[in-house]
Amino acid sequence: MRVLGIESSCDETGIAIYDTEKGLLADVLYSQIELHMEYGGVVPELASRDHVRKTLPLIQEALQLAGLKKADIDGVAYTAGPGLIGALLVGASIGRSLAWTWGIPAVAVHHMEGHLLAPMLEDDVPEFPFVALLVSGGHTMLVQVDGVGHYRLLGDTVDDAAGEAFDKTAKLLGLAYPGGPAISALAEQGNPDRFRFPRPMTNRPGLDFSFSGLKTFAVNTLAENGNDEQTKADIALAFEVAVVETMVIKCRRVLKQTGLKRLVLAGGVSANRRLRQQLAELVQGHGAQLYYPRPEFCTDNGAMIAYAGSVRLQAGQTEPLAIQAKARWSLAALHPV
């Protein structure tokens, strides 16, 4: 089965074609980063308008790259939430309508399920059950995954998501959007002994996260120490170390609590090198295994949507003609496959 995947939940138009026998046949991405950069973050209305412009030409490009015709596609998968509602409606409307005119089934994909299953696009695939740390611009979750659609939410953020904390702190330091890679790059010049940021919610039991206090800590540290370049680099490093260590502490806890030996890391923040390194050390000490997608499949992309959609389509799931998108959508509410 060949599935066309459409991702448009935020500031990336991602289109891919996944073949359930041959794997990924095409994967194209248009990032709107430059469009939003001057505003320091994503402007929802501009995002929707750009998805409208880019989606069909990118679908045409993906078909050409794969050497396929429209008639070779057996199903369409599109991100239906969570995300920016206008942006989601573009992908959902185009995806659902194409499937109708092509006479093939369509399936609505949960964006975070896409991230969660992205490691399945790699050679070394994690077997179920596993625990997943899902860290993106909008979410920070620890999930026990017993199968596709069998998700138990074990931990969540009580305020900002991990990526959001990176983005807000980067803005404060005068860095460009998106903040994650910018903070990591600046942190390389940082002095590790200058500042120590707190590790929020680690001194009490539980698997929830809170990152908004770290941003406030960065505001105060900057105010007290001046904003010369070295101070900014020292803050970037102390912030990154604190976020990463906090996530590592929670992952240690979740491995212990569940007794599971496989940890999956996914979502935009999973591209973070320090986080990958430290989690690799953690799992080693637990006789466990760490899985994560290649960097381009950590951030938003069409491949993960095409893959997740292919699993659901193969299980017989389809969408009715009424087009639906949801800005908020709980991962735990998904149908088991």
Ligand code: KG4
């Ligand atoms: O998954 P994603 O592309 O979009 C959402 O679903 O939100 O994640 C984007 C987030 C942004 O907040 C960005 O700053 C963060 O992922 N990010 C990183 C890195 N690369 C992207 N955060 C930390 N380190 C990185 N290398």
Ligand code: ZN
């Ligand atoms: Zn995402």
